Every structure is written in C-alpha cells, then in structure tokens.
Amino acid sequence: MDELIFFINRVLISGTVLGSIYALGAIGITLVFGILRFAHFAHGDMMTMGAFIGFCIASILAGMGIATPIPIAFVVLPLAMVVTAAIALGIDKGFYAPLRRRGVPSVTLLIASIGVTLMMQGLIRLFFGSGTRSLYINETKEIFRIDMSAFGGSRPISITEPQVLMIAVTVVLVLALHFFLTRSRLGKAMRAMSDNAALAQVSGINTALVVRVTWIIAGSLACVAGTMLALDVALMPDLAFNIVLPIFAAAIVGGLGHVYGAIVGGFLIAFAETLAVFNWTSILRPLTTWLPFDLPANLALVPTEYKLTVAFVILVITLLARPTGIFKGISS
C-alpha cells in the first residue's frame, strides 16, 4: 500500500501538475499556429514574462500589507493575465503584423519570433537580474495530508495547496475555452479561420479580430502556465526557455492547430517524463523475495539529467509514425 501511495505522490500528482502547465502552454502554441500558421518560439518567454508580471503585482500588494488566504500569486492572476495579453497584442502589432502584411513566408515569422524571444529574455534579465526568486511572498506552502491508514498505508497522500489550485484553475480554464470555442460566435469564427483562413474571410468573418482574440487567449494562458511553473519550481529568467521543447512536442504530438490535441499531448508528455525518471525500485521492493536477482538502488528508465530526451523521443516517434499528430492537425 505504501508503494501505491508513493506512486500517487510522485507520479500522479506531480505528473498532473506538470501536465496542466504543458497543456496550457501547448494550447497557446497550437492556437497561434492554427490561426497565423507559424511556430511561435517566443511562447516560452511569454510564460516567463507572465510569471514576472504576476510577481511584480504580487510584490506591490504584499508591500501594501495585503495578505490573502490563498497564495497571493493566484489572487493577482487575472490582473497579470490581462497585462500579459496586452503585451502579447503589442508584440504582434509591433513585430509580427508588419511582416504578415508584407506576406513573408512562415519561416521568416518563426525567425522573428526568435528575435522577440531574445529581446524578452534580455529585458527580463535586465530588470530582474539572473537570480532565482520565489513567488511565495512571505507565505508558506500549505500541505494537505490525506490519511491512508484506513487502507493500510502508513504514510499519507500529500498534496500542496498550490497544486490543488493549479489543477482547479486548469480545469476551469480548459472548460471555459471549450465553451468559448464551441458555443460563442467568435469561437466558431476562430475554428473556421483555423480550418481555412481565406474561406473564413470571404464569408465575412472579421479576421483581424480573430487574430487579436487569438493573441489574448494565448497570452493570458501563457501567463497562467508561467505562474504555475514558477510556483511549482521557482521564478527564474530562463524558466520557460527550458520547457519550450516539451510544449512544442505536446502541441505537435496532439496535432498542430488542434486545441484538445494540445491538452492530450501536454498530459501525455508530462506523464511520460515523470514515469521515465521515476525510480521503479521503490515500487518493486515488495517483490524482492520472489525476484531471482537483487534490485539496483536506482531503476529509472532515464537518468534525471536526460529528462529532456523523453519529450524529444516522443516527438520524433510521432513525426515518423504519424506526422499529423494524434488528432489530425493542420499542415501549413
């Protein structure tokens, strides 16, 4: 029983949290790709920027002596989302829209997004230095322990308060996005434009508005994902640059342009990573008496240093076996 609890703590909970972060990031990438047809590399840094904006607002509030029952980063999240969405719109207007108007190939937009990445990284480090910060300002992580002694376990299932909130926020946002895309007029217009941009324009859809809405959704979701990542790990300037690869892998595995695919891909990559670096010895220990050989101390499929390879291997296998992703994605 203890082994099962250990498994739940180490794989199920942390995998779900990581999966939520990946899914929210991948939705943004997939939406931008669906509407604007280019791989937006600056998404990782948009996440970092969102987290830092949240940090700024939270510090100001904490400085004013405001204390909240839940971590303050969650309280200021809506405000941070608005600011990040506004910056995302500004970036589009300043850097991508002029190039789009000239009708450049999507490759040029991709390179431009790398330029934007560098600018954002430079600015973030310029203002916040390159050190590590914590999004918990004068706060401690509250840990819920669910007693499992009734089921014969000696250790509790432990989950922290931010983790519960993260999962809840993700569920709410995904549901909201689902209803927006399927029920609202604008959401339907977005899906139409993602299917066929020219046809959508001819049938009277305001494509400029759709592009703006895309950036608003992508920017605010990036802010949420970045804040969660910062709460889960720590707030660093190169925080999200390291997860651009898993996020893109999630979007591609799910099928580019496909929102539900991005969610599935995000959780798939997250659980694959968590399971790959999981030490199986701790689960298999009760079996030692029946096994003919001794279990090694560390029986992880992949050493933790090479966690990145997992997302990549899944990506390569997907591209080779089913290039359009699990759900049939768009090809530009």
Added chain:
Amino acid sequence: MSDTAIRRGLDLNDPKMRSIVLFAAMFVIVLIVGYVQGAANTTLLLTQAIAYALIALGLNIQWGYGGLFNFAVMGFMMLGGAATVTISAPINPLFWDSEGPLLLGKALAMFLVGALVVLAARQSHRIGIKGGWKTALIVLAWFVSYVAYRSQIDPAAAYIESTAGYIGGLGLNPMLGWLIGGVLAAIMAFIVGKISLGLRSDYLAIATIGISEILRAFVKNMDWWTRGTQTVSPMPWPVPLPQQYQADGVSIADSFVFARLGFLALALVILVVVFLFIQRAYGGPWGRMMRAIRDNHIAAGSMGKDIKGRQLELFVMGSVLIGIGGAMLTSFNQIFDPSSYQPINHTFMVWVMVIVGGAGNNLGVLLGTFLIYIAWVISDPLAQAIFKNLSAWSQSVGWGVIPEIDSRALQMRVFVLGVIITIALRYAPKGLLPEVVQKQK
C-alpha cells in the same frame, strides 16, 4: 558597372560596389576597435571572429544554399569541442593504467551488439514477421539493447569518474582534433538529417533545437568523457603558446600578441581555403542545382534531382564546417566548458550573423560575422559604461544606485541581438549584401 554608376561615383545598388564599401567600413571599425582595445585584445577578437566565420559559412551552406533549418549549431559546436578534447588534451595515465579502457570497450561492444539487434529486428520482415508483430519486435529490440547498454556504460562511467576522473586525451595535434570534430559533426548531422530532413520547416526547427539541447545534456553529464562541469583546461595550441614565447625572453604583453597572431594566421589560412572552396561550389553546377532545389524542390525533383539525398549532402557539409569552427574555438580559448554553451550565444548569434550579412552570399556572411561579433563583444563594456552613468545619475536624483551592474549589462547583448534580428527582418530581409541572382542573357 554602367556609365551612370561611374558618374554618380558610388552606386550602392551595384553588388560589387556595395561589398567594397561595406567591407571598407568594416575594416575601419576593426581599426578603431584595435586602436581602442589594444593589439592583444584585437587579435583575440579577430581569431574568435574567424572561427565564427567558419561556423556561419557552414550555416550559410545549409540555410543560404539549401534553405534548410538548423537550430542545432550549438550542438555541433559542442561536438567539435569535445572531439578536440579527446584528441589533443594530454594523456591521462590514471585512466590507461586502470580497468577503465576494458570497461569502456565492453560498453562499446554492447552498443554495437545492440545496434545490430535493432537492425536485425528492422529486417525481420524477411523471415515472415509482418505488421504489428514487426513493430513490437523493433520496440522490444530497442528496449533490450538500451537496457543492455545502460547495464554496461553506467558502471564503467562510475568507475572512471571515481578512479581517473576522465578518460583524458590522446595528446595529438589539435588540428587533427579539429578534423575529427568535423567528422563527428558530420556523423551526427547524417543521423539527424536522415531522420528529420523530410519534415516541414517548423518541425525541422523544433527537431534541431531538441537535438542541440540533448547533445548539450549528454556532453555536460558524460563526466567520464569531457569532465562535464569541471571543464578541461588548458588545451594545447597547434602554434606556440604565449608561455613558449615568454620562455624565449619575449615580454609578457608581446608574447600574447605574437602567439595570438600565430593562431590568427593559421585560422585565416583555413578560412581562405574553405571560402574559396565553397564559393566555387556555389558558382558551379552543384551550387546551381542546390539553389534550384531550394527555390522550387518540386520542379527540381521532376528534373530528376534526388532532393532528399542532396539536402542531406548540404546538411552534412555545413555541419562539418560548424564542427571544425567549434573545435577551433575550444582550442583557441584553451578551455572546454560544457556549461558555457548557450543557445543564445551560439545558435542564435550565428543565425543573426547569416541573416544580417545576407543568406546565400558568402561575402555577406563574412561581413555579417565580423560586424555582429564585434558588436557582441563591445556591447558589454558599452552597456556597462551606459549603466554606470545612469546609476550615477539616478544616485544624484536620489533614487539610489542600480544594483548588479556587471551581470545586468551583460544581458543587454541578448536584447541587442533580438533587436538586430527584428530590424533586419523588417527593413533588410535579404541582408546587407543580398544574394546576387545571376540572369542568363
């Protein structure tokens, strides 16, 4: 040049005139930097710039000639550096006297056996195993080989790291190391290209970024091979070191200049040879075919050109140059530090060099390399000076000093690089010296 151009004296639309003017401007910039920074720093800067020029020319072959995305520049540079370490670093007697070579040999044997098992599984359709069973067999073969290899390499790595530190080098000439660096990069490029060149450009971009990050993770964590974060230093030079000049009685300041001049001359010779070679290749039928594939691969394919094979050829050729350049940089800096490799400083800076210079135009890429590298190097002291002044100003206004000026000023370079890319894409998308499109008369 037409008569009107002569009358106007300076026609910047004429490619030849444009290159002459821009190169002259660059030469003036180099002279100014040389005057301000002194001979020792200038030779340092120029030698590094030449190594970067080799790398940028390599990327130009891939992106400029062939339109192939390669965001794995950093990975190939690291491979070149690691190869130089193994070839040219001094021999580590501790390793060769221990059981390390035997254990490594076993791991290598296991690797080869595993590779054979996987290859055999891929051919299993010959004995009648088809469909899902074949896929299952291949996956099983991969898994078994992986576990078998891990069971050999893990203890070997732990043993070497605990007894000898790392395997050391072979103590051979660094130039051989550069060559092997190129070969290693070529092998890796072949594997990468074979898997991913058929992909769309954005998939190729993400695939190469992934490969570069994975290469970095491997080189950084394979302590038994490259000492990982402990770094290998000092690395030998193919030309006399400053210390050798000092032993001959040259003053310390002069010895650095002489030694670096020696390295600079060697690097320059290599650059000139490489440049002439790839320039000829560009102008010849081979280059014409590559441009045809780049501009319209469907048309080129229907003319009977082997698109995938040719693109693989370009990818490997470019990566060889990147590997050699990376190896040369490692030798010149005398230190191999895997954690100093960053996508920004390596991959993206080289991309900026190619884009700003003019993709497809080798002269333009050379110009772009020197300009961007100089901008990169001098923007650090420049930003520091600006920040110091700002800090003094904010202090005088009463807002207090700016903290951590040194580390923050360094980040300005990243921002400047981003600004340069976006400006170049918007106002000069073809670069300073655009590719010259020759028309048949």
